[in-house]
Amino acid sequence: MAGSTIKTVHDIFQSMESGPAATSSYATAQAWLEHHSRSLGLFFDGKFVRPADSQSHSLCDSKGANVCSTVCAADDDVSHCASSAVNGYKAWSSLTCHQRAKVLLGVVSALGQHGQCVTELCELCGASCSPSALVRLLQYYGSWAQLRDTLITGWTPLGVVTVVASDDCSLYSLMLKVLPALAMGNSVIVVPGRSTAPPALLLAQLFIGAGLPAGALNILTGSNVSLGAKVAQSPSISYVTYCGNKQDGVMLCKATAGMGVPVSVSPCVGATCPFIIFESADIDSAVEGVLEAAFRKKKEIHWVLCVQESVLDSVVARLKLRMAGMKCVALQSDEDRVQVDATVQEAQQQGATLVQSCAAPPSGAQYPPMVLCGAAPSSPFVVDPSPGPLLPLMTFRSNTEAVTLGNHSPHGQAASIWTEDLTLALETAKSMSVGSVWVNSHSVSDPCLPVCGHKDSGTCTDGGQEGLYQFLLPPSSSPPLPRSSPVSMDYSKFGTAITPVVIPDDADAASAPKYYQQFVGGKACKSVSGCSVAVHSPGGGRVLAYCPDGGRKDVRNAVEAAAKVQPGWMKKSPSARAQSLYSLAKGLEAKRRDLAVSISVQTGLSMDEAEKEVELSIARLSDWAAYCDKVLGGALPVPQSGSALALPEALGVVGVVLPDKNPLLSVVTLLGAAIATGNAIIMTPSQKYPLPALTFIQVLQSSDLPAGLVNIITGTRDQMTAALANHSVIKAIWYWGSAEGCQYLQHTCTSPLKTLRLSCQKDEEGKDGGRDWTQSHSSLLEEMWRNAVQWKSVWIPTA
Structure with a gap:
């Protein structure tokens, strides 16, 4: 028709314009909000709770119109919610895997019935998330709930997990943490952002309707970061995980430092x-x-x-x-x-x-x-x-x-x-x-793809089987950090205490204590400061030896050497890395007598016990050598057309502050975990028992490991901890030490983000958090291996 303004398909294709948008109607969501008088309460004990005299936040849509108000949880609400979560955990974890899977898959049916309400409420609140995406999440993690005890044998749920989200975090990112935690048998306390709070409350209602025990899923609304820190103070909380922007994540890490609860961060917004x-x-x-x-x-x-x-x-x-x-x-x-x-x-x-x-x-x-x-x-x-x-x-x-x-x-x-x-x-x-x-x-997003932020984009893995392990305890795990209140610390002065001076004496040269050297860049050397610290016999008696008093400059030199060699080591084939570890085990065997003597003299153990530790150390290195080419990731079964790969990669440069217990076996266990997966490592031996690690330097000098791949720096624990924490190139820190050291690392390792594995030990008792290094359980190697890698997913679509 002449003068017609109707565009043909050919016209639209040429201009690539979008068609007219459909008019949004929020009738179902508005009706649900009106049912709650547009004032949404908290959700625990399986029902909505509206505390008396509570403050509230107003939520507005993109046009400035009021959508609803949400309650700001007070201290009493947090306490009641934590009690509800404990009871919910007992009921939820006592169910069989099949029963838990049945509940999660039952929510899929509820979404089929109420998906329109969920969609409208998400759009109204600016937290868009399609019901199809939620259904896929529920189906995926429902199947993992069914297979947990079959495919992840022996691992047990953590207990009560807290999931905190920032105001700009999507509902999908939030549920990517909530659902796997539930699937593994944990109860969950959700502290959502303002925009995701109403849809999260609606989903909690649907979960209860599908048969989820009361208290297994709880929602606390309010100022998310400060409220998340309040929830973490409860002794019943086992783990805190965060998703959102980095600024709020850093605030949460600093606010929870010293509470004795592990915190992981996934900054999925703003990268x-x-x-x-x-x-x-x-x-x-x-x-x-x-x-x-x-x-x-x-x-x-x-x-x-x-x-x-x-x-x-x-x-x-x-x-x-x-x-x-x-x-x-x-x-x-x-x-x-x-x-x-x-x-x-x-x-x-x-x-x-x-x-x-x-x-x-x-x-x-x-x-x-x-x-x-x-x-x-x-x-x-x-x-x-x-x-x-x-x-x-x-x-x-x-x-x-x-x-x-x-x-x-x-x-x-x-x-x-x-x-x-x-x-x-x-x-x-x-x-x-x-x-x-x-x-x-x-x-492209799918729950089967592991999402693991590298560099400054996260300290944990979400999605896929790999993302389940953050919500589980291995059979061989060490006891968790002791729960406590943060101590008052001047973080700028941590690790700056003056080391006791070493005064020359008039002892006979033949009986004088031996001076050891540290190992940096493939060479035995003194510390940059030129100072030494005394190593005493068991019980604090005579001086056995002197070792270098390392510090920030020694760490700087070690990091430079490690960062230079690590990319080449990571590119080596797994079989080549295995051969180097087998060679290291042979070198250890050749020096077994010297190492046994150093263990016996340093710790006071009998020679038989010391030789047994050396034998276990040789076997542990051989285990890591065999492990090199056994776990390589693989293709993932994605629902869309195409192929997806999950690839484990090295973290980079790892800093380790070693425990006092089993001073040689702990060295080779952690060293093997790091270099078998392609990392470089900087180790600080036990301040109390450094001699076995220093004697092990002789084995490293005769090995074919690249110079700078393994570095051993001695010194006071706090000083070395501060030096490792403040170096931006170090990607992860594994720490055995004091509660103050754990608090310092949690507060400091936020810019850039570092992956932390913390264990508290009591120096006066010589304990290292209860880790039994002599056990040969397969979960020990698997846990260490998972701590030493980060995951990358590659999506390749096909027609």
């Missing part, structure tokens, strides 16, 4: 992730993918577009074509608009050119999608992106430069790689320091 387009990519698909990722989906992460120079003009031309006519994106507030304007102005001053869909309105909390071409890795709008719809664009020339550019960010959450060359895609994916890699796709 900067690379979107890499190679010249071998399908440019049209890549451009459409980046526009969808950067501008059309709800953004929890910030994308940076990296384009190979040879196709830059082609990519920019297609960006201009595809962006023409795109509508403005709503910002959170007028303050965000001011920040976005300042960012754009700063980018133009630095020489960036703009590609935008339309002119920016003169005022208001809206802004057009915009690409900032000509960005540099150090540009402020790349390092600290603004909240608006801005996409920085950088260029690279070679494949190596693309990897360097992609790894420039301190975050290691995800990356999207676009190329039709599968070899290039896999090589790049392996070289990226991120937890998730999507090839020719982006933002």
